[in-house]
Amino acid sequence: MTAWPGFVHGSTGDQDHPAHRMPTLAVALQDQDPGYLRIVAALWGLDLRRGSAAMLAGELSRAMLDPGLLSEIIDGLPPLAYAALEAVQRNEGRLPLADLTRKYGPLRQMGPGRRDREQPWRNGPSALEALWYRGLIARSFLDTPAGPQEFGYIPDDLLAQLPATEAGPETITPKPATQLEQVWPTADWAVDDLVTLLAALRRRPPAANSLSAERVEGLVPFLHQPTSIQLLVSCLVEKGVLPGDKLKPDPEAVRELLDSNRCDILDRLRRTWTGTKRWNDLAHIPHLRVAQGGWPNDPLVSRQAILEFLGQVAPGEWWDLAGFIQSVEDIRPFFQRPAGAFDSWYLQDTRTGAFLRGLGHWHAVEGALIHGLITGPLHWLGMADLGSTGSDGPIVAFRLTPAFAALSRPVSFSPPSTPEIGAQVILRPDGLITVPRLAPPVVRYQIARFCAWEARGSEVYQYRLTPDSLRAASEQGLQVGHARAILSSASETELPQSLSRALDRWAERGTEARLERLLVFRVGQAAVLEELRTNRATNRFVREVLGPTSACVAERDWRKLCEAAARLGILIEPPGHSSGEAP
Template sequence: MPDLYHTLLKYDIGYLRIIAGSWGLELETSEVDSASEELCASFLDLEAVTETMEILPADARSALTVLLESNGKMEWAAFARKFGEIREMGEARRDRERPHLKPISIAENLFYRGLLARAFFDAEKGAQEFAYIPEDLFEIIDEVTKEERGGKSTEPLGRPATPVEKAFEIPGSDHILDDATTVLAALRLNLESNGLPLDRQEQAPALQNLLITANLVKKDIPQAEKVKSFLEASRVDALRALVEAWQSSQEFDELRLIPTIICEGEWLRQNQPLVTREFLMDLVNSIPHNKWWSIPAFVRGIKEKFPDYQRPAGDYDSWFIKRTSDGQFLRGFAYWDQVDGALIKYFIQLLHWLGMADLASPEEGKEATAFRIKPRVESQKPDLRTSTFDGKIVVSSNGKIKISRYFSRAVRYQISRFCEWDDGGERRTETKEDEYQYHVSARSLTQAKEQGLKAEQLLSLLVKYTNGNVPPALVKALKQWDAHGTEARVEKLLVLRVNRPEILEEMRKSKASKFLGEILSPTAVIIKSGAESKVLAALAELGLLSEIEI
């Protein structure tokens, strides 16, 4: 930040006389540079600053405290929204209206006392206008007010959660590792579904983006070597890898993933999610770990103190963001809660999915109203299984396979490529009490064969990881399928049945014969798919009325 001397140099002599008068001084010169030196000599004095601070109104002292706790500067849009604007006027109008005698805002009061300045500075999001306290003056004001501020520059935003807010606890876990395994296997098998159970579809977009961020997937194709390393890593190491990939990513954009809004337009190219993520993470880390904290109060605290935490220069108009439910554009600060506030809540939800935070709500099924930051991943031994084979595999003679989520993710990934993931005909993983269920079928083995896999490989996996506890019937079935392929088939067929063999003979000699398939008996024949109406018409030409039974 500029010091007081260089700040004062940009003003005219009339303004310098106004701030001199507010400090009980009278300038002896009419030159700006010498007047600036004269003011610095008087202002930069501990006793003079102490006296000035004592006569400041309480609201003006509060505004200075906000700046002090922001290291002396704050985006102008945010400061002005909280403490008011400074009227723009030329020297003649200022000298005529004398605004310093009746300031219209806290900001104007501080400005005409020389305690507040505004200028454009380079920031991580580009050049932005800031409110600031000149650097050398900041050091003195900070010293004068440190005792009354308790010697602290910042405190956690918000407050501890109430008993109601934390009534129903939702522990964070490492379940994201199992969901990642499922999604990677689904991509490898080219399944239309992502394979996740319905109760975790909400996190699918974030997970898919996270897999890309961690270089596990490129253009919907799992990267074999990286996937292998990820799946074979311990649960702690694998989770740490996902967390670190997320924390350092410049591409992972939480704002785009919020399900209640849609982001559009060129401004997205200038959006800097990493800067926003690091800022929010700093605020989260200021909260005592293992202490339940109110989400609504935390969001309000950010809105009051850092409302423009993700907005360059407090821009609420050029960001094209629509509400998902009705397409309504959310432009202007009035929609802060639905955009910026929603991002904070989504950020906390991501911490939960990554096993970094517990959530709580007033009751089951309600929106989360409290969160608790957990210890670092390495120390979460009670919740995160570190052994590769803590779970088990159970294989039934009918081809059903049950795999605990705590079993080796690499083994589950491999076995799933040979199996059906279905329940009631829908391709998806069914999760029951931390258990994944699959079953082997001729169709699943055919699909595996198309990817260069053999049934004997599945048999080897099952024998190895069940200590040989594979039912003989399934062993026989897998060996015979490798040797002979599908030996039995259940089909849905449309069959024509007639009362007399002569009718079927006459049909076979007619034009309709091309619509007939395999003969099942002297009075029954298979009708080719889609030829029902043609066969009915041919029977009518023979003078026979017929019907289709369903």
């Protein structure tokens, strides 16, 4: 099995390793009462002498390990019971009891008195009960990454006596995807959005330890993958790039990160996401919310289980997404609920208000988590391409990239290097600065710190030198000389004379001119303007008089001026409003 970063397997492994050995048959039987042992003996056609449970267990186990008798008992199993035994055997002799119960159960809990009265081994036993009352399967709690979990297992010495099975453990078997009309290839956009985010936070750290909806909305035009912004924040906090409680970038950590090449930065993001508990993929499924308490899942266990499932499908091929999810449900429906706790998680569907309790809501929770993880983080971080049946249709297929397979390797994934053609920064005499997407990340980060942000294209970012941006940079400790050196180095040329002169003048004189957005209001008679100017309720909104019958008002103040003037008995036509007709 694949060893994912930050994940230690607790339920699978080499049977020869002492940490993974299961109890012997004698030990497993010693934990049972004498009545149970006699039931097992009767089903095997054995007579037990009187004695303690330990003596009976030893006698019974020796008889059960006889190859001829064992073969006879196995051959006489009902077909479904034989399939259950084979399933456990294929999985190294143990399976989570919740999975076994769902597929081959139930295994009814009852004390000796009730058991002896109802005799469940004779009255409609399930496949799992057929194995239990023949002593072919035992139960025990084992340590797993999610904590102690109850397993059904075949005792070690009994497992060694079973005939070999041809098939291995059950694996995920999704069906190939066909007839895709739209493909959404993944890329390294996460690196670009990371640079944008760090530059924005360096210029203006938020007051709290999270990004407000308003702040995110302002960043959206400059992001390739806006929905990934919170994941990037979480990864940066996890790695100490955003220390403290106000998301202010640490300069040294930023420099160390952005001095790396794009492939290494993206690889760090991937490995941070796979190993963090800070980011809970389930908590970011849009239609889910916790009805009470905190999120009940272990984020790392949930994520690593899904990565294990994905590790069983071939990269580079298109797979049906719904089929993959269904295959997980068929084989490991309890992957994030080791105890099968489908009634104790208080989750709610925000679309319908329904409470999602019970195995019947598996697709609304576990299925949605798998879907969201593939179409979200895996796609954002360059590990999965997505496909749909139309440009507006839902995502129905995915294709894993080589970067996904590289996660299980200890070294960073480095695809074949490609020259970064046209990665030099372009400086225009009018102050516009064009930075290619493939320019070194640290270069764009530095430029974004002391320039106004204008636009983002598919392959370029555009910035502009302004007095306000230079002043903000100066407040961060970035002086004009630094800005000049950065631009000259990034463009591999001397600055245009006009830009050089502009930087010098700003350093000497500061802001020399400013554009403001103002509205002009006009009145029919000069007396009306004079009244507005002299009245205390309206004069504060009159900015600059342009003539006897016209003046300026700030765009943000026009509504207040209209209201104050109305209280004086003067009605002012709002801007852009030429008639009283309804739209």
